[in-house]
Amino acid sequence: MNTLDAIVNRKSVRSYTGEPTSKDELDTVLKTAYASPVAMGKYGDVSLTVISNKELLQKLDQNAQQTFHTDRSMLYGAPTFIIVSAKLVGSPADNSAYSNGATIVENMNLGAVELGLGACHIWGVIAALNQNQALLKELNIPEGQTPVAGMTLGKTTETYDPRKVDTSRIQTNMID
Ligand SMILES: Cc1cc2nc3c(=O)[nH]c(=O)nc-3n(C[C@H](O)[C@H](O)[C@H](O)COP(=O)(O)O)c2cc1C
Structure with a gap:
């Protein structure tokens, strides 16, 4: 799929077959994360935690x-x-940490589209996780870092068909 089609046809996928994501698929999706832009190129300030353990999920x-x-x-x-x-x-006004998280997730989401995998940007589980110190500890998040974004990933029966995007849904002011 070309880049524009992948962006337009992407959608949040909320149903999965339950089959495990293969190593090759995961490697490709993770490559898109490593290719993401990060504020001031500070890649050491971000990390990924990939959870496939059913009990932890x-x-x-x-x-x-x-x-x-x-x-x-x-x-x-x-x-x-x-x-x-x-x-x-x-x-608190410096939002680069959350922007980094969102950018990395969107890159991975587009990688998932290319592979025909389902993916959904998830904030709710992250917000809840940040309120549970015991659970946070189990995840071994690098010292000094906080979960800022999340994405589900997996095989799905859903497909990415041509999508008509409502071009009026984001207010856009043109200043010439
Ligand atoms: C920052 C962010 C957080 C989101 N959090 C959740 C979430 O916790 N659960 C969920 O089901 N969808 C979540 N979504 C998906 C949005 O609901 C979805 O992108 C939006 O409704 C547009 O639909 P589409 O992705 O199918 O185009 C999130 C999306 C973004 C960008």
């Missing part, structure tokens, strides 16, 4: 379900969940 999901008082899965049965962590630096 269940713990993360249950933690989010408890936090948000829901019984629906917030990881949608995906076999892989990738967490991006980053060093929170500067003033």
Whole structure:
């Protein structure tokens, strides 16, 4: 798929077959993360945690379900969940850590589209995780970093068909 089609046809996939993501697929998706731009080129300030362990996935999901008082899965049965962590630096107005997380996730999401894998940018599970120190400890996030973004990944029966994008949905002011 060409780049523009991949961007336009990408959609959040929230249903997975449950089959494990293969090593080759994961390597390709991770390569897109390593190719991501990061603020000031400080790649040492970000890290990835790739979780395929079913027990841990269940713990993360249950933690989010408890936090948000829901019984629906917030990881949608995906076999892989990738967490991006980053060093929170500067003033609260300095958003580069969260921007790094979002940029890396979007790169991986487009990589998933190219491979025909399902993926969804996930904030809810990350927000809940950041409130649970015991669970955070289990993940061995590098010292000084905080989870800032996440993405589910896995095989799906969904396909990326041509999508019509509503070009009026983001207010756009043109200043000539
Ligand atoms: C920062 C961010 C956080 C998101 N968090 C979640 C989430 O926790 N759970 C979820 O199901 N979708 C999540 N989404 C997906 C959005 O709901 C989705 O991108 C949006 O509704 C547009 O739909 P589309 O991705 O299919 O185009 C998130 C997307 C972004 C960019």
